[in-house]
Amino acid sequence: xxxxxxxxxxxxxxxxxxxxxxxxxxxxxxxxxxxxxxxxxxxxxxxxxxxxxxxxxxxxxxxxxxxxxxxxxxxxxxxxxxxxxxxxxxxxxxxxxxxxxxxxxxxxxxxxxxxxxxxxxxxxxxxxxxxxxxxxxxxxxxxxxxxxxxxxx
Amino acid sequence: xxxxxxxxxxxxxxxxxxxxxxxxxxxxxxxxxxxxxxxxxxxxxxxxxxxxxxxxxxxxxxxxxxxxxxxxxxxxxxxxxxxxxxxxxxxxxxxxxxxxxxxxxxxxxxxxxxxxxxxxxxxxxxxxxxxxxxxxxxxxxxxxxxxxxxxxx
Amino acid sequence: xxxxxxxxxxxxxxxxxxxxxxxxxxxxxxxxxxxxxxxxxxxxxxxxxxxxxxxxxxxxxxxxxxxxxxxxxxxxxxxxxxxxxxxxxxxxxxxxxxxxxxxxxxxxxxxxxxxxxxxxxxxxxxxxxxxxxxxxxxxxxxxxxxxxxxxxx
Amino acid sequence: xxxxxxxxxxxxxxxxxxxxxxxxxxxxxxxxxxxxxxxxxxxxxxxxxxxxxxxxxxxxxxxxxxxxxxxxxxxxxxxxxxxxxxxxxxxxxxxxxxxxxxxxxxxxxxxxxxxxxxxxxxxxxxxxxxxxxxxxxxxxxxxxxxxxxxxxx
Numbered sequence: 001x002x003x004x005x006x007x008x009x010x011x012x013x014x015x016x017x018x019x020x021x022x023x024x025x026x027x028x029x030x031x032x033x034x035x036x037x038x039x040x041x042x043x044x045x046x047x048x049x050x051x052x053x054x055x056x057x058x059x060x061x062x063x064x065x066x067x068x069x070x071x072x073x074x075x076x077x078x079x080x081x082x083x084x085x086x087x088x089x090x091x092x093x094x095x096x097x098x099x100x101x102x103x104x105x106x107x108x109x110x111x112x113x114x115x116x117x118x119x120x121x122x123x124x125x126x127x128x129x130x131x132x133x134x135x136x137x138x139x140x141x142x143x144x145x146x147x148x149x150x151x152x153x
Numbered sequence: 154x155x156x157x158x159x160x161x162x163x164x165x166x167x168x169x170x171x172x173x174x175x176x177x178x179x180x181x182x183x184x185x186x187x188x189x190x191x192x193x194x195x196x197x198x199x200x201x202x203x204x205x206x207x208x209x210x211x212x213x214x215x216x217x218x219x220x221x222x223x224x225x226x227x228x229x230x231x232x233x234x235x236x237x238x239x240x241x242x243x244x245x246x247x248x249x250x251x252x253x254x255x256x257x258x259x260x261x262x263x264x265x266x267x268x269x270x271x272x273x274x275x276x277x278x279x280x281x282x283x284x285x286x287x288x289x290x291x292x293x294x295x296x297x298x299x300x301x302x303x304x305x306x
Numbered sequence: 307x308x309x310x311x312x313x314x315x316x317x318x319x320x321x322x323x324x325x326x327x328x329x330x331x332x333x334x335x336x337x338x339x340x341x342x343x344x345x346x347x348x349x350x351x352x353x354x355x356x357x358x359x360x361x362x363x364x365x366x367x368x369x370x371x372x373x374x375x376x377x378x379x380x381x382x383x384x385x386x387x388x389x390x391x392x393x394x395x396x397x398x399x400x401x402x403x404x405x406x407x408x409x410x411x412x413x414x415x416x417x418x419x420x421x422x423x424x425x426x427x428x429x430x431x432x433x434x435x436x437x438x439x440x441x442x443x444x445x446x447x448x449x450x451x452x453x454x455x456x457x458x459x
Numbered sequence: 460x461x462x463x464x465x466x467x468x469x470x471x472x473x474x475x476x477x478x479x480x481x482x483x484x485x486x487x488x489x490x491x492x493x494x495x496x497x498x499x500x501x502x503x504x505x506x507x508x509x510x511x512x513x514x515x516x517x518x519x520x521x522x523x524x525x526x527x528x529x530x531x532x533x534x535x536x537x538x539x540x541x542x543x544x545x546x547x548x549x550x551x552x553x554x555x556x557x558x559x560x561x562x563x564x565x566x567x568x569x570x571x572x573x574x575x576x577x578x579x580x581x582x583x584x585x586x587x588x589x590x591x592x593x594x595x596x597x598x599x600x601x602x603x604x605x606x607x608x609x610x611x612x
Contacts, residue, residue, distance in 0.1 A: 001228060001250070001251060001258045001274065001276050002155050002156065002158070002228065002230045002274055003155060003156065004228070005155070031217065031218075032217070032223050032225060032280075032282055034225065037194065037198075037225070037226040037229050038191045038192070038194035038195050038198065038229070039191070041190065041191035041194070042191050045190075045191070064184065064185070065184075070185050072185060072187065072190070072233070072236070073190040073233055074232070074233055075154060075155065075157070075230075075231070075232050075233065076190050076191070076229075076230070076231050076233075077155045077228075077229070077230035077231070078228070078229050078230070079227070079228050080225070080226055080227055080228065080229075083225070097154070098154060105154045121154065121155055123154050127185075129185055
């Protein structure tokens with residue numbers, strides 16, 4: 001078992017933290033009636049897409065499509081704390097854990113009200129989609145992440 | 154970033170280890186042309202289903218459907234080592250890391266030939282699907298896991 | 307080939323028609339860089355969930371979870387008119403085509419601006435999720451559908 | 460409602476027809492405990508991938524990746540005849556309905572034993588993935604389809 005991720009108390013999230021509500025859909029749920037574990041990552045990927053635009057001022061799809069910047073994952077880790085049920089709204093927060101040379105570490109906890117239901121950690125690796133090789137974080141992305149981190153304190 | 158999972162060398166897997174090939178499909182892949190990170194977990198879940206039947210002698214679907222045993226995840230963690238491409242065949246091995254009171258820890262590395270492409274760790278939590286509460290690992294499941302572990306040495 | 311579905315001109319949709327925007331995500335798209343055909347149905351299912359609440363006044367998830375009303379599909383048909391691209395917003399309209407004894411026919415066209423990009427038709431079959439058999443449309447659902455149809459003219 | 464697709468009796472399928480078994484997974488199923496309607500199309504897409512290789516002698520992934528031939532869908536239509544349950548094995552048959560100029564019509568019925576559980580119809584449209592425009596069916600694909608049709612009689 002990997003060391004568990006400890007999500008911060010929701011009440012202690014900084015004012016600048018990007019928080020996005022996601023509604024749990026029928027299609028997210030499995031025969032046990034709860035969110036299928038892999039589907040949580042789809043929701044989180046959508047949250048991260050919007051985070052790029054809203055919090056970093058960089059259009060996620062344009063980065064991929066026009067600048068051919070790959071934003072694939074080097075790591076994905078989730079601790080499932082409470083089952084997610086159809087119709088629930090989960091508020092996901094995006095926290096920057098690490099700005100690396102060619103990667104970016106995020107923690108994404110999800111809350112139902114004040115209760116954490118999931119705590120995820122993701123490492124995004126930047127690549128050149130034409131050359132298919134790792135590249136350094138582009139300067140504008142690095143600067144936007146640093147500014148966001150500052151606003152989250 | 155969570156501590157990275159170190160997959161064993163394929164050549165050193167014990168003879169009793171359950172290994173299952175999975176073909177990477179068009180539908181597994183994303184606009185970067187590689188397996189979408191969350192889709193790896195779908196493949197792995199299928200591998201675990203078959204592992205229950207083939208290696209433990211317990212029908213996964215019957216456990217859920219007839220015995221109402223929930224086999225949900227408490228943790229899912231993957232390190233993505235190499236991109237997966239359409240048409241590749243990835244061989245997944247299932248290793249038991251821990252047999253707990255009400256949970257079960259698995260490591261699932263995936264290999265393309267001898268090269269590890271993914272290393273995943275999953276914690277399955279046993280629940281009563283009617284009462285919606287955690288329950289101890291059923292005796293037959295515990296015994297089958299212990300016997301499997303023995304065969305993997 | 308099934309007879310193609312002809313979506314109405316967007317400009318001619320009645321004022322009462324439920325229209326919902328959906329943003330196309332990275333995870334919806336395939337290695338050709340466009341929405342994977344089956345993923346369109348996930349988007350449409352989400353639109354129909356919200357339609358139940360917003361236009362019919364019936365909580366979709368409560369119908370399934372609390373009243374144990376199955377709202378499965380008897381038919382799903384889509385004509386793909388234009389490729390959907392990451393970042394696009396598609397506006398889906400929900401039109402009632404038929405209120406049957408134990409089923410419900412919907413047409414769901416999707417527009418990018420005024421241009422139709424998809425035209426789908428779905429037949430929802432009402433079932434008793436405990437008895438696993440078809441049942442007649444509940445009276446409140448039937449009445450709400452008839453009232454919605456009226457508002458769409 | 461679109462005109463329903465009538466699947467052929469399984470016993471009357473020609474000897475040359477490509478038939479492929481697919482096991483229904485936990486991940487295919489929804490909170491009603493049956494296959495989620497859109498997930499059927501994922502299974503069918505996998506069947507069609509294998510059909511290209513096994514019945515037409517053309518590697519599906521190589522067509523897309525190396526020849527940059529798009530094999531997207533212009534239409535997808537399914538009639539859901541019986542619910543699919545976890546653990547079921549469904550045998551899908553692939554029948555050529557039409558070989559067009561720049562498209563290809565398939566009927567894909569699925570059987571559980573002799574009982575049809577789904578009948579699907581798909582129109583594949585051939586495109587140039589670099590130029591993003593429709594192109595005629597390549598000659599080798601056209602010839603392989605005609606030969607397959609012949610063997611199915």
